[in-house]
Amino acid sequence: MHGTNLFGQELRRRGDDVDEKRLEVSARYEALIQAHWSAATTGADPVAANTVMKAMADYTRLWGLDAATRVSLSVGISAEEFAERARELLAITGDAPLRKLAGLPVADATYEDISPADDGWSNLGDTPAAAATEWVP
Numbered sequence: 001m002h003g004t005n006l007f008g009q010e011l012r013r014r015g016d017d018v019d020e021k022r023l024e025v026s027a028r029y030e031a032l033i034q035a036h037w038s039a040a041t042t043g044a045d046p047v048a049a050n051t052v053m054k055a056m057a058d059y060t061r062l063w064g065l066d067a068a069t070r071v072s073l074s075v076g077i078s079a080e081e082f083a084e085r086a087r088e089l090l091a092i093t094g095d096a097p098l099r100k101l102a103g104l105p106v107a108d109a110t111y112e113d114i115s116p117a118d119d120g121w122s123n124l125g126d127t128p129a130a131a132a133t134e135w136v137p
Helices: 002-042 046-062 079-093 096-102
Strands: none
Touching: 002 046, 079 096
């Protein structure tokens, strides 16, 4: 337990060091950009413009601002269309796949499995009634 605690402390310390270093480097990039900004944006000094562009690119990478962005080109469906498609799928598969995914017990019988001779009031038959011990949807 003691070794694990020291390991966790070391990871946190290194994480803090990285955050501190990132802030330090960020401040340097900001100062560099500010120092060359006027000359870079007037077009009078191409070297200053190049310096600012490089510093901005590095600053962007430092903060992860250049990370890939997911772009969705597909159009989603409405809630009503989703519900209709779900009803169609459930009519084919029943609810057993959903129960399995949700970790729920699969129902033993469906409405169609009930005997036509059954009056629908009770399925206990000759078995004595027992108290339910858990709720099953």
